[in-house]
Amino acid sequence: MTTPINPSYDCIVIGGGPAGSTAGALVAAAGHSVLVVERDAMPRQHVGESLMPETYWVFERLGVLDQLAQSRFSRKVGVQFVSNTGRESQPFFFRSHDPHPSSETWHVDRAEFDEILFRNAAQKGADCRDRVRAVDVTFDEARATGVHLDDGGNQQRVSTKVVIDASGQQTLLANRLGIRRVNPNLRKAAIWRHYRGAARDESGGGVKTIILHTSDKNAWFWYIPQADDLVSVGCVGDNDYLLKGRGSPEEVFAQELAKCDAVQSRVAGAEPLDDLRVAKEFSYSTDRAAGDGWLLVGDAWGFIDPVYSSGVYFALQSAALAADCVIEGLAKNDTSAEQLGKWGPDFQAATNSVRRLVHAFYSGEFRVGRFVNDHPEHRGNLTDLLIGRIFKPGVATMFDDLEPWLERQLAEAAKVDAV
Numbered sequence: 001m002t003t004p005i006n007p008s009y010d011c012i013v014i015g016g017g018p019a020g021s022t023a024g025a026l027v028a029a030a031g032h033s034v035l036v037v038e039r040d041a042m043p044r045q046h047v048g049e050s051l052m053p054e055t056y057w058v059f060e061r062l063g064v065l066d067q068l069a070q071s072r073f074s075r076k077v078g079v080q081f082v083s084n085t086g087r088e089s090q091p092f093f094f095r096s097h098d099p100h101p102s103s104e105t106w107h108v109d110r111a112e113f114d115e116i117l118f119r120n121a122a123q124k125g126a127d128c129r130d131r132v133r134a135v136d137v138t139f140d141e142a143r144a145t146g147v148h149l150d151d152g153g154n155q156q157r158v159s160t161k162v163v164i165d166a167s168g169q170q171t172l173l174a175n176r177l178g179i180r181r182v183n184p185n186l187r188k189a190a191i192w193r194h195y196r197g198a199a200r201d202e203s204g205g206g207v208k209t210i211i212l213h214t215s216d217k218n219a220w221f222w223y224i225p226q227a228d229d230l231v232s233v234g235c236v237g238d239n240d241y242l243l244k245g246r247g248s249p250e251e252v253f254a255q256e257l258a259k260c261d262a263v264q265s266r267v268a269g270a271e272p273l274d275d276l277r278v279a280k281e282f283s284y285s286t287d288r289a290a291g292d293g294w295l296l297v298g299d300a301w302g303f304i305d306p307v308y309s310s311g312v313y314f315a316l317q318s319a320a321l322a323a324d325c326v327i328e329g330l331a332k333n334d335t336s337a338e339q340l341g342k343w344g345p346d347f348q349a350a351t352n353s354v355r356r357l358v359h360a361f362y363s364g365e366f367r368v369g370r371f372v373n374d375h376p377e378h379r380g381n382l383t384d385l386l387i388g389r390i391f392k393p394g395v396a397t398m399f400d401d402l403e404p405w406l407e408r409q410l411a412e413a414a415k416v417d418a419v
Helices: 017-030 053-062 066-071 108-122 172-177 241-244 247-257 261-267 311-331 344-361 368-374 376-387 395-418
Strands: 008-014 034-036 074-082 105-107 127-130 133-140 141-150 153-164 180-182 188-196 207-213 219-225 232-237 277-280 285-288 294-296
Touching: 008 017, 008 074, 008 141, 008 311, 017 034, 017 053, 017 108, 017 153, 017 311, 017 376, 053 066, 053 105, 053 311, 108 127, 133 153, 133 172, 153 172, 188 241, 188 247, 219 247, 219 261, 232 241, 232 247, 232 261, 241 247, 247 261, 277 368, 285 311, 294 311, 311 344, 344 376, 344 395, 368 376, 368 395, 376 395
Parallel strands: 008 034, 008 153, 034 127, 074 207, 153 294
Antiparallel strands: 074 105, 133 141, 141 153, 180 285, 188 232, 188 277, 207 219, 219 232
């Protein structure tokens, strides 16, 4: 028989994904009562299989490094880019830049990976419940004071000192408070599926994430080799371009695949699984990270784009930073917006480097190999960003040269088009 949910906790976390489980584990490990609620049954399916290496430090703090190292997950050792003409960049092998174990990571099965973190939070002392939906957050004026839960039809209001919204792209609190802002320049959609038996290049001692443009540069593909001879293949483009007036997602995926010889050759003879999925308009931000008695972490705080596989790292890192503010705030009985949101400004500034790199990618003229050839002094900074070292001093200086270089590339392309 399931133990009843208590009427009050020091902290309630909405969402049992990477952000919610990380925050719940760390706050519980500090000795506070924590409830983590996840609306779906664990394990649950989710897109986002490729990790940034900088996740290592959060995994170390959570105590799950050994479990991940002994898992069946494919080891990710680098990133490679393929242009619209099929030209392949030299791989960015992370350990060549820094031989520390933190320079390599994994391509994970998100259902299994998320469950590892969810169970770890329980082991750290959090009360973790799946199939429990957070219906709403209750407020006393501007202060969050509890969460209204639906546990299989049983309604219950649970009080708390702090609500951590880790509800992912559902963005429960941000939607309620009207602080969610879709990025008008990144209204993208993704269509993806898995293949069994597709090509795997393990020449570098592991697998790489490969980013490949279509011939007309209207879309791009991710190619992520996973365990069990599976490869995740996804197509990303403007929402209207992919999803309006072109037929079913299956048909559109096939049309875009026909424009990318480099993906076609890799999946030739492989078995496409019957698991095609679609996500759309996933790039957004929120006006603030916290208020009195509440804060946002992970995708509930914001999401940029899948191109550099930053989503899970941002989820883990934001959750760890936010958990420290919660722990400190509970210790000194200060759960104000100022205390709970102290992590936000520095994190926002650091993630802006990835945001700028994303906009460079979508310019259509960011040829990684050419930029590195023109500016070899920035190969280290670019690799640092691909690793996820967004807090490293000086890493953003690359943009002092990248953005003017990109303007010149766009101007040259415009001249060619005008001829």
